[in-house]
Amino acid sequence: MREPNPIRSAATVIVVRDGAAGLETLLLRRHSDIAFHGGSWVFPGGRIDAADYGSTELPSDPMSDGHEPAARVAGVREANEEAGLVLDPGELVPFSHWTTPALRVKRYATWFFVVAAPVGEVTVDGSEITDHRWMSPLAALDARDSGEIELPPPTYVTLRRLASSSTVAEVLKEAADAPYLRFEPHIHLVEGGFVSIYEGDAAYEDDSRLDAEAPRHRLYAVNPIWRYERT
Structure with missing residues (x-):
């Protein structure tokens, strides 16, 4: 690696x-x-x-x-x-x-x-x-x-x-x-952009949990409209 x-x-x-x-x-x-x-x-x-x-x-x-x-x-x-x-x-x-x-x-x-x-x-x-x-x-x-x-x-x-x-x-x-x-983002690529995952998000150490109903702290950097989530 x-x-x-x-x-x-x-x-x-x-x-x-x-x-x-x-x-x-x-x-x-x-x-x-x-x-x-x-x-x-x-x-x-x-x-x-x-x-x-x-x-x-x-x-x-x-x-x-x-x-x-x-x-x-x-x-x-x-x-x-x-x-x-x-x-x-x-x-x-x-x-x-x-x-x-x-x-x-x-x-x-x-x-x-x-x-x-x-x-x-x-x-x-x-x-x-x-x-x-x-x-x-x-x-x-x-x-x-x-x-x-x-x-x-x-x-x-x-x-x-x-x-x-x-x-x-x-x-x-x-x-x-x-x-x-x-913030030390973990980046997960998705169609049309990426998701920037921050500490405290359920998927921060395991991006297989990206869609889990769990705590979120992330930025969906997918055009045209980005979305920031923090729960």
């Missing part, structure tokens, strides 16, 4: 604001030539560099919780490089943690944080990031299902969670009160 590819640490920042019609979040469009989610709309973020640890070398274990301080630094740096935003690492609220599925060419252990939008305009770098939008979570999900935009599964699932809140204050409180959700 082929060994899983190595994992790099990364950080993502979910920037939210109170818009005229309710909660909005910042989405950035990655350049279509980028190998990892090229052309997709994502939250600001990227790899954690050695300098983010205050070191010249990367730690050997990318999965330990000891990476969180460096992830905050990296998230702030990436938000500035990609969107021109100036954030305070101390204001980032832990939201979730995602590990790219095994056997993918590029794998990341990514710390997701949420933060209120700072004062200032968004300015994309024009190279790695080509466009930006402030969108309500539901509008972004509808845009994906209509084929207007592409969303990676972690972004889709995150937007589903954000959609349960109406204001920035509610998002930050929910994130602060909730357990630090961890």
Whole structure:
């Protein structure tokens, strides 16, 4: 059996604001030539560099919780490089943690944080990031299902969670009160797409139980309309 590819640490920042019609979040469009989610709309973020640890070398274990301080630094740096935003690492609220599925060419252990939008305009770098939008979570999900935009599964699932809140204050409180959700998807191919199965699902360790009447935590990534289930 082929060994899983190595994992790099990364950080993502979910920037939210109170818009005229309710909660909005910042989405950035990655350049279509980028190998990892090229052309997709994502939250600001990227790899954690050695300098983010205050070191010249990367730690050997990318999965330990000891990476969180460096992830905050990296998230702030990436938000500035990609969107021109100036954030305070101390204001980032832990939201979730995602590990790219095994056997993918590029794998990341990514710390997701949420933060209120700072004062200032968004300015994309024009190279790695080509466009930006402030969108309500539901509008972004509808845009994906209509084929207007592409969303990676972690972004889709995150937007589903954000959609349960109406204001920035509610998002930050929910994130602060909730357990630090961890996702390391197991992928099951189906006709027209795949099912991304998360820990807590009855089929997580045994995909023969995919149709069982049992606890579910999964994303049906089957076009045209994706479906997230968590019971």
